[in-house]
Amino acid sequence: MSGPQLLDALLAITAVLQADQERELERRGLTVPRTHLLWVLHHGGPATQSALAEAIGVTPRYVTTLVDALESTGLARRTSHPTDRRALLVELTPRGASAMTAMASERVALGDALIEGLDPHAVAAAIQVIDHARERLERLVAEHERAQEERAESS
Amino acid sequence: MSGPQLLDALLAITAVLQADQERELERRGLTVPRTHLLWVLHHGGPATQSALAEAIGVTPRYVTTLVDALESTGLARRTSHPTDRRALLVELTPRGASAMTAMASERVALGDALIEGLDPHAVAAAIQVIDHARERLERLVAEHERAQEERAESS
């Protein structure tokens, strides 16, 4: 009975979060996948384009496009790989690094703002419910995929 | 302290939900905005393209593209408006209607699956926390927008 309600509540806040995020990115001249790539560089340091493709879950070809865009706006740059002459290392420029630092602290501020006026215990309990639901969902998805693979094999 | 953790938990489950949804849509040969349009037709009945543009928050031009795609896959169709010869009414085909019915019940099943093993009271409390956070967020966004408009006016 309350499961669908939880789903509705999650989808509703998700929609607002995404709209807000997109507005913030637009203000900085960024897009979602470009920001995702910068985020990976911010946390993991310089990386090859293949590694970035793997990390953000897109094709290597699309990483080329993303890095082109980030280079042209001065947020990242390509440097040569020290040992593998096929590969390129992508790294943040100082401007890219400071943009990521600013976004990280804005995100913490947003998180704090979200729970203003709420009992910390209630928030902690809600986090547990959400995490539990996510784990259930991940297991369901994994089962679906396994079932589909079996169907594909048998056909 | 726990605000950013709540945000993280929400973003994490959101990512899984979206990935799951996209896989489901792909299985049916649908896309997110096309499904959104079908959903509006399912709940509100036949509508003009302008009304649909308003309802799903895209330009009228893009509704043309979406309806073209839905017509070519046999899920929706255009009919003439009874009184306004400029306008077209878009409606679900029987196939479109049954696809929407199936998706609605799948969504309820997903909601139920999410909370398996959880105390209903805990779920209800979590829903309250999420709704509260959404309302806070909506207010913040509205304030931001007002502030930006003022800045735009004064410049």
Add this chain to the structure above:
DNA sequence: TATTGTTATACTCTATAACTATA
């Protein structure tokens, strides 16, 4: 032979501007 990145191509999402038919 396998891997890194790029050129070529294509489809979906989405917008603005200009236009046609009708109100």
Add this chain to the structure above:
DNA sequence: TATAGTTATAGAGTATAACAATA
């Protein structure tokens, strides 16, 4: 004059396939 929808065009997101240089 205003509105409903379409043609024209463009940029972003994203994929596959073919290819070059290097390992």
